[in-house]
Amino acid sequence: MKWEDICTRCGLCCHEKVIHPDALxxxxxxxxxxxxxxxxxxxxxxxxxxKCPRCEKVTPLMAAFGRSLPESCGYIVWAKRHHIRFRKAVENVIAG
Ligand code: SF4
Ligand code: SF4
Structure with missing residues (x-):
């Protein structure tokens, strides 16, 4: 499987977000x-x-440690499945 295929195209990472210690x-x-x-x-x-300075490349390191992707993100799910997700799950608030 190609790395890009792990993305489910939910689009959540392409929206404004605020990262709190206990919530995204x-x-x-x-x-x-x-x-x-x-x-x-x-x-x-x-x-x-x-084109977009705020656009973030999703890497395995980001999947393992990153704070900016929702728990439902394909890369976070992938990291958890491979036991390399080292950041505690936080509440995801989807507003808008
Ligand atoms: S530039 Fe980046 S954040 Fe903006 S839509 Fe494309 S992938 Fe999403
Ligand atoms: S949040 Fe994850 S699964 Fe959703 S579009 Fe972004 S990278 Fe892909």
Missing amino acids: VIDTSQPCAFYDEETHSCTVYSERFA
């Missing part, structure tokens, strides 16, 4: 300017890091 709040009313809400995809995928 994602505002679904504020998508990234490059997020297509119809297709749930990025309109500048191949050049996303150049």
Whole structure:
């Protein structure tokens, strides 16, 4: 399986978020300017890091330790399944 195939294309990471110590709040009313809400995809995928300074590359390290992805993210689920998720689960608040 390719690394990119782990993403379920939920699009949650392409919205504004606030990271609290015990919760991740994602505002679904504020998508990234490059997020297509119809297709749930990025309109500048191949050049996303150049176009969008806030766009984060998801790596295995991020899946293991990161704070910015929701518990439902395919990469977090993948890391948990492989016993390499080393950050305590936090409440996810999906607002918007
Ligand atoms: S630029 Fe990044 S954050 Fe914005 S829609 Fe594309 S993948 Fe999502
Ligand atoms: S939150 Fe995870 S599964 Fe959802 S679009 Fe972002 S990287 Fe993919």
